[in-house]
Amino acid sequence: MPDGKLTLITGRSLKQGTGLNKGKDSSEYREAVTTVEMNGGDMTRLGLCDGDLVKIKTSHGEATVQCRRAELPEGMAFIAYGPLSSCLIGAETHASGMPDSKGLEVEMERIS
Amino acid sequence: MLRIINGEVYDPLNGVNGEVRDVCAADGKIVSEAPDGKVIDAQGMVVMPGGIEFHAHVAGGKVNAGRKMRPEDHREMAIPRTPLTRSGVGHTVPSTFATGYHFAQLGYTTVMEAAGPPLGARHVHEELNDIPILDKGFFVLMGNNYFVLKFIAEGDFARLKDYVAWLLEATGGYAIKIVNPAGVDTWKWGRNVNSLDDPADTFPVTPRQIVVNLARVQQELGLPHTIHVHCNNLGVPGNAQITLQTMQAVGDLPIHVTHAQFNGYGGTGWGDFHSGAPELAAYVNEHKNVTVDMGQVVFGPVTTMTADGPWQYRLYQLSGHKWVNCDVEMETSAGIVPYRFSKRNAVNAVQWAVGLELALLIEDPWRVFLTTDHPNGGPFHAYPDIIKLLLDRDHRAEVLEGVHRGAQKRSSLKDLHREYSLFEIAIITRAGPARALGLRQKGHLGPGADADIAIYSKAADPKEMFARPRYVIKAGEIVAQDGRIVQDKPGRTFYVAPGYDRQIESAIRDDFEKYYTVSFENYPVQFDHYLPHRVAVSCVRE
Amino acid sequence: MQIDHVVCAFCGCVCDDLTVTLEDGRVTGVKQACALGRAWLLGHSAEADQPPALIDGQPASLEEAVEVAAQILSQARYPLIYGLSSTYCEAQRQAVALADLLGATIDCCTSVCHGPSGIAMQVVGEPTCTLGEVKNRADLLIYWGSNPAESHPLHFARYAVTPKGLFIPRGRKDRTVVLVDVRPTASARAADIFLQIKPGRDFECLWALRALIRGLDLEESAVADTGLTLAQLQDLAGRMKSCRFGVLFVGQGLTQSRGKQMNTAAAFMLVRDLYAHTKFAVIPMRGHGNVTGIDNVLSWQTGYPFGVNFSRGYPRFNPGEFTAVDVLGRGEADAALIVASDPVATLPRVAARRLAQIPTVALDTHGSETTKVARVVITTAPAGISAEGTIYRMDNVPLRLRKFLPSPYPSDEEVLGRIVERVTQLRARN
Incomplete structure (x- = not known):
């Protein structure tokens, strides 16, 4: 398995929610939706420190975000709903109306 | 102004039985003369007051969950948009616009929603307001309400009375509805009651106490409609006994036993299941304080929905179909299960016979009303079929031949030769419901009545006649003609305001704030928003 | 001034015991609210801090914007109406009326939440x-x-x-x-x-x-x-x-x-x-504001809770066919009306991009990713602050949102009503 392969979960976060109300151009919202959270072990393995920029790639698109250590299981990454998470998700809904928004296979790469 | 001439008029409340006479309307009311204006020549036609749907589930959370869960039902019946009307869907759980149009197309101009939880009253009104053309009202579920049980348990009748009055005003409701009293309360823990003397759980009060106390409250508040009771043990073999006991329990107090068909069974199980209609009819015939409605079964698909949570669970177990349950805090529950009544099923055949037996065995047509408990026994648009079964005994015998033998062996239907007259049909679909609801301006064609009129061609086949009125007039204006909607306008909402001692608010506030999840202040509906076209029906205290 | 028993429209909890303090046309204090509700209530004022409307990015009057919106929607062959979670039922009813009138597809945030x-x-x-x-x-x-x-x-x-x-x-x-x-x-x-x-x-x-x-x-x-x-x-x-x-x-x-x-x-x-x-x-756990309300309104008016298409003159339902992600992702919609929602920020990129390619009309209280790409933007009053109406809690309990702060902007209900009226006129003419 290549090093940077992780399972991405997108979801709501409190900061994303409160930031939403301060306006989508507010720094709080921007920060909330442009940060990916990862397990410490994965970060070390990929040579990442808090605040480093990483590129996340899926078969649907890619996004450049900051990373941050968080309490997550190994192999998992989390990003709040927002314009960047949307770039990673495809429009196929398998006749449900719902895109595959959780459990995405992603490739994570450090931007030096 | 409008003048309908040469029609054969059936107006039972005014004793008019098929006489040819003019009916005039001005400013939305029936008047004795209308010299100018449009003239409808009703030569060869029958003129009746607009139909009154006495008991149907057409609006509110439970109905909407039924719509939402049944896309397969709607695909049976699409109703396209026209330049005048909104689009919609049927079939057993039609959308709101379709409900209004479809009732109007059948000559109905008033509909009562049979069961709304107080906490969902806004929802009921929002939907009623989206049912076009018809006038309407709704019955408020109270038979398992926390405060009703509490005040009965405490023997505090004065507070019970004030609470009921307060609740009717807080919800913009019309009447006291009781569903499986005490049983729904125990369902909150997954149980049920099965006798009139089994206690509820939250407070140790029995179905008997609940029904009798609320019947007294209805009388003392002078509410226009009696208590409206869905008895215990609905749907279960042998339940005619508890229905009889419920009627006996209230003594001389007025009571309406709703969809009596579903509570009119004999036997001890599905094996010896048979009709209990003769016993019920005999009691009703002897007791003028009792009214019933049929709850007639119509073969085909239905969507069963009641506040009777434990019954709906049982029907889910029996049928294996999909099942919705929703328990509502402090007040009630609801269940929904799609079902299909089959001619080839012995139990279903008996159920079909029981409704007809009730209509034929109860001698006084003023005390039995045509309903299907829509959409439980069948969709309301089957009314013309049922009317034909009542009018024509040969047709009835023919239909009976085509259903499971059980209907002949386990009911008295084959021996009943009575045929309804058009006058009697006008009673069970209009005049009787209006009188039982206490709606004095409805159900008749005397001066001062609302000018709601249905005009039918005298076709050879009564089903065709009643399925497609030539004209339907609501508040003096033609709304449907030959099965087409020609005018789309909002109807009005009836409510009651019996008045209460304001002390009741402090008496309930403490428990309300502890056990509800909405603020006391946010509970009552805002009349200006949810009953924009409202009519208060007066209460006459004894 | 202090207002009690305020109903919060932000999330599906619809808490109804908030206390709000008003000073000089602004909410200055909020009690009993969570961080989300507080931010929502503090985030609006009675001031006119945005133009009433934008057409192609240029400030415009409400009348001009309604006219262009009505033209766009009535000329479209496959218009999509989407969003509706953060508004109240009376506005949602107008949106469904508009979809019926246009023969449009209407979908709500339900399709991408529950x-x-x-x-x-x-x-x-x-x-x-x-x-x-x-x-x-x-x-x-x-x-x-x-x-x-x-x-x-x-x-x-x-x-x-x-x-x-x-x-x-x-x-x-x-x-x-x-x-x-x-x-x-x-x-x-x-x-x-x-x-x-x-x-x-x-x-x-x-x-x-x-x-x-x-x-x-x-x-x-x-x-x-x-x-x-x-x-x-x-x-x-x-x-x-x-x-x-x-x-x-x-x-x-x-x-x-x-x-x-x-x-x-x-x-x-x-x-x-x-x-x-x-x-x-x-x-x-239904999420946003009144997403349960639009589910209910669609169900009682059309029989179906989301993903409803009126192109045959009556409602049809098919998730995957008439849901927003699919209709946009496949490039079918040729015009869109977005109400009280920000699909450009939240839908998959392919679907979001379609909204930038076609003429889009957006009604919102604030600027958003969607208003940035919309051809017509109309600023509306926030529900439960400056516009009143019905909201459904996640468990289908209906409550009444109140209006306690004046707003220079019209409500969603009013704007949608005007678009319905104008489209009706345009239809009658053709």
């Missing part, structure tokens, strides 16, 4: 209850793929975990709280038991629980892929069977993961099975 729960309900039904039943009776709470601590911050305190209830005299002490999720979310702190499952294994876990509750013997290997041990699942099944009143709250962890409606259907069936042993309910 649409799969709606589909599951259509397949198997749904045994549920209002939140007061949870407060008054529930001694076992299971949160599955739901993170209320961040999505519905007051849920635990107001409705479920800590409050005392009629049959729960000691509150928190009388309840057991279980969290099932793929990661230890902020909600894990509120739970007695946290069960971490593997991503995409929700269905397998739920099905294993169904088997255990039915008394079937399972081998450890049957649950090997779930992330849980057989003993953990047996323990949970035992708790579910032996509680007095259990509630399973399902979140987007189920609806957005592999399996989607199959996951929620499995959850609903699991709860249904539990009626053989005890009383149980399932409650989808």
Whole structure:
């Protein structure tokens, strides 16, 4: 398995929610939706420190975000709903109306 | 102004039985003369007051969950948009616009929603307001309400009375509805009651106490409609006994036993299941304080929905179909299960016979009303079929031949030769419901009545006649003609305001704030928003 | 000035006991609200801080914007109306009327939040209850793929975990709280038991629980892929069977993961099975403001809760065909009206990009990613602050949103009403 392969979960976060109300151009919202959270072990393995920029790639698109250590299981990454998470998700809904928004296979790469 | 001439008029409340006479309307009311204006020549036609749907589930959370869960039902019946009307869907759980149009197309101009939880009253009104053309009202579920049980348990009748009055005003409701009293309360823990003397759980009060106390409250508040009771043990073999006991329990107090068909069974199980209609009819015939409605079964698909949570669970177990349950805090529950009544099923055949037996065995047509408990026994648009079964005994015998033998062996239907007259049909679909609801301006064609009129061609086949009125007039204006909607306008909402001692608010506030999840202040509906076209029906205290 | 019993329109909790202080046309104080509700209420004022409308990025009057919007929508061959979660029912009714008039497709945020729960309900039904039943009776709470601590911050305190209830005299002490999720979310702190499952294994876990509750013997290997041990699942099944009143709250962890409606259907069936042993309910944790309201309005007006198409003159429903992501992702919609929602920020990129390619009309209280790409933007008054109407809580309890702050902007209901009126005129002319 290549090093940077992780399972991405997108979801709501409190900061994303409160930031939403301060306006989508507010720094709080921007920060909330442009940060990916990862397990410490994965970060070390990929040579990442808090605040480093990483590129996340899926078969649907890619996004450049900051990373941050968080309490997550190994192999998992989390990003709040927002314009960047949307770039990673495809429009196929398998006749449900719902895109595959959780459990995405992603490739994570450090931007030096 | 409008003048309908040469029609054969059936107006039972005014004793008019098929006489040819003019009916005039001005400013939305029936008047004795209308010299100018449009003239409808009703030569060869029958003129009746607009139909009154006495008991149907057409609006509110439970109905909407039924719509939402049944896309397969709607695909049976699409109703396209026209330049005048909104689009919609049927079939057993039609959308709101379709409900209004479809009732109007059948000559109905008033509909009562049979069961709304107080906490969902806004929802009921929002939907009623989206049912076009018809006038309407709704019955408020109270038979398992926390405060009703509490005040009965405490023997505090004065507070019970004030609470009921307060609740009717807080919800913009019309009447006291009781569903499986005490049983729904125990369902909150997954149980049920099965006798009139089994206690509820939250407070140790029995179905008997609940029904009798609320019947007294209805009388003392002078509410226009009696208590409206869905008895215990609905749907279960042998339940005619508890229905009889419920009627006996209230003594001389007025009571309406709703969809009596579903509570009119004999036997001890599905094996010896048979009709209990003769016993019920005999009691009703002897007791003028009792009214019933049929709850007639119509073969085909239905969507069963009641506040009777434990019954709906049982029907889910029996049928294996999909099942919705929703328990509502402090007040009630609801269940929904799609079902299909089959001619080839012995139990279903008996159920079909029981409704007809009730209509034929109860001698006084003023005390039995045509309903299907829509959409439980069948969709309301089957009314013309049922009317034909009542009018024509040969047709009835023919239909009976085509259903499971059980209907002949386990009911008295084959021996009943009575045929309804058009006058009697006008009673069970209009005049009787209006009188039982206490709606004095409805159900008749005397001066001062609302000018709601249905005009039918005298076709050879009564089903065709009643399925497609030539004209339907609501508040003096033609709304449907030959099965087409020609005018789309909002109807009005009836409510009651019996008045209460304001002390009741402090008496309930403490428990309300502890056990509800909405603020006391946010509970009552805002009349200006949810009953924009409202009519208060007066209460006459004894 | 102080206003009590304010109803909060931000999330599906619809808390109705907030106190708001007003000074000089601004909300200056909010009590009893969570961080989300507070930010929402403090984020609006009575000032005209934005132009009433924009057409191609240039300030315009409301009248001009309504005219262009009506032209765009009536000339379109396959218009889409979408959003509607953060507005009130009276406005939603106008939006459905417009869709009916246009022969449009109308979809709401349900399709990307609990649409799969709606589909599951259509397949198997749904045994549920209002939140007061949870407060008054529930001694076992299971949160599955739901993170209320961040999505519905007051849920635990107001409705479920800590409050005392009629049959729960000691509150928190009388309840057991279980969290099932793929990661230890902020909600894990509120739970007695946290069960971490593997991503995409929700269905397998739920099905294993169904088997255990039915008394079937399972081998450890049957649950090997779930992330849980057989003993953990047996323990949970035992708790579910032996509680007095259990509630399973399902979140987007189920609806957005592999399996989607199959996951929620499995959850609903699991709860249904539990009626053989005890009383149980399932409650989808509906998210945004009045998303439950648009579900209801669509259902009573059209028979279907989301993804409704009127192109044949009557309502049709087909998730995957008439849902927004699909209609946009396949490039079918040729014009769009977005109300009280920001799909450009939240829908998959392909779908969002389509909104920038076609003429889009957006009604919102604030600028958003969608207003940035919209051809016509109309500023409207925020629901529950400067516009009043009906809102449905996640458990379908309807409440009345009030208007306590004047707004220079019209309500969604008024703007949509004017578009309906103008489109009706344009139709009559053709």
